[in-house]
Amino acid sequence: MSGFTRDAHALVCDGVPVQAIAAETGTPVHVYSASVIDARYRQLDAALQAVPHRLHYAIKANATLAIVRRLRALGARADANSAGELEVALRAGFSPGDIVCTGVGKTREELARAIALGVAAINVESPGEVDRIEHLAAEARSIARVAVRINPDIDAGSHRHISTGHRATKFGMSVADATQMLRDMARRPWLKVTGLHLHIGSQITALEPFKRGAETLIALAESLADDGIRLEHIDLGGGLGIAYQANQPIVSVEEYAAVVMDAVRGTDLTVLLEPGRWITGPAGVLVTTVVDLKRRPDGGWFVVVDAGMTDLLRPALYDAWHTIEAVSPRPGEAIRADVVGPVCETSDTLGRDRALPPIEVGDLLAVRDTGAYGAAMASNYNRRPIAAEAIVDGGKWQIARRRQTIDDMLQWDA
Numbered sequence: 001m002s003g004f005t006r007d008a009h010a011l012v013c014d015g016v017p018v019q020a021i022a023a024e025t026g027t028p029v030h031v032y033s034a035s036v037i038d039a040r041y042r043q044l045d046a047a048l049q050a051v052p053h054r055l056h057y058a059i060k061a062n063a064t065l066a067i068v069r070r071l072r073a074l075g076a077r078a079d080a081n082s083a084g085e086l087e088v089a090l091r092a093g094f095s096p097g098d099i100v101c102t103g104v105g106k107t108r109e110e111l112a113r114a115i116a117l118g119v120a121a122i123n124v125e126s127p128g129e130v131d132r133i134e135h136l137a138a139e140a141r142s143i144a145r146v147a148v149r150i151n152p153d154i155d156a157g158s159h160r161h162i163s164t165g166h167r168a169t170k171f172g173m174s175v176a177d178a179t180q181m182l183r184d185m186a187r188r189p190w191l192k193v194t195g196l197h198l199h200i201g202s203q204i205t206a207l208e209p210f211k212r213g214a215e216t217l218i219a220l221a222e223s224l225a226d227d228g229i230r231l232e233h234i235d236l237g238g239g240l241g242i243a244y245q246a247n248q249p250i251v252s253v254e255e256y257a258a259v260v261m262d263a264v265r266g267t268d269l270t271v272l273l274e275p276g277r278w279i280t281g282p283a284g285v286l287v288t289t290v291v292d293l294k295r296r297p298d299g300g301w302f303v304v305v306d307a308g309m310t311d312l313l314r315p316a317l318y319d320a321w322h323t324i325e326a327v328s329p330r331p332g333e334a335i336r337a338d339v340v341g342p343v344c345e346t347s348d349t350l351g352r353d354r355a356l357p358p359i360e361v362g363d364l365l366a367v368r369d370t371g372a373y374g375a376a377m378a379s380n381y382n383r384r385p386i387a388a389e390a391i392v393d394g395g396k397w398q399i400a401r402r403r404q405t406i407d408d409m410l411q412w413d414a
Ligand SMILES: Cc1ncc(COP(=O)(O)O)c(C=O)c1O
Pocket: 058, 060, 061, 079, 102, 103, 199, 201, 202, 203, 237, 238, 239, 240, 274, 275, 276, 277, 278, 372
């Protein structure tokens, strides 16, 4: 059995009872299904097969080495957003030519490292960054491969904190400003302009923003070609949304791929994508133990668990919904409960007013779809150690990252 299923009611991951994993690792623990990652990567790759494409897995979604290695083994490339993510990519076995570097505010050190390595493309965000790259490339006597991140002024329709393609955001450059800059860049000897980039947001559940974004890049690539500037690729970023709730309308991967393929058909451009959430989101659950039960004034319950916003920030940060289930549901009448963490913030609520089966202290709950922007966004707030991570593959599980100890956490303090 692959993915998350139920066996005599109890939650199972790729054939392994989630309870058995939690019994050994303790909680909170992130549990990942390798088969879900494999199947989703392959589905996206297959949907794009009619055009030359490269899938640069967005490491930020889940930067745990075992996950990143898995994606490399599947044939993915990588998108790194910091020196740390670049290092993760290298340690996962990616060669520099498989890595694109993105991000607002890359430091000199980060740029120098990317240039020295000879990454596939540095996605530049501003004229100042172009100058810094040129200077560093000349110093290193190494031609830097660069693409320009365009801000197409598109509302991605997702939560405003993760909409990155409208002009009021800090990301990318307008088409007009970028066009001028690209003409200038093409004349600079230490730069090789390889492509155009955009990333208009995350958890996008409509086709139109993707379509408009792709059309914007293609139109710009064509106008540059008229000026004799020939590009190798367009990079349409990530952003494809997943259904966090049953029946939530989303775009199918095939519809998404059709938009991408329509855009590049008839050109000789390779299309790059930077998917994160769509691949790893549904591949993970966060398993947590109920530590207390308290009555709410309105008669419902607070179910207090040992995982909180330090293990899964999305509900506190974006009011995001994650389905919450009992790992081994007890029979009986459902209760209504806020599932809350132990952190000293009211926003430390994993789910509000949920229907749950009868719950007792010590029961395990599973928070679904936490494989992306779950462990990757963990923090030590309230001096809470980072949770363990386990990956299940072919009916066997292993630790992907051991739980941080209090000594680990305190080792940097003077
Ligand atoms: C530049 C860039 N590429 C790719 C991604 C991955 O997006 P997603 O996980 O929505 O596919 C992000 C996420 O914010 C990003 O900033």
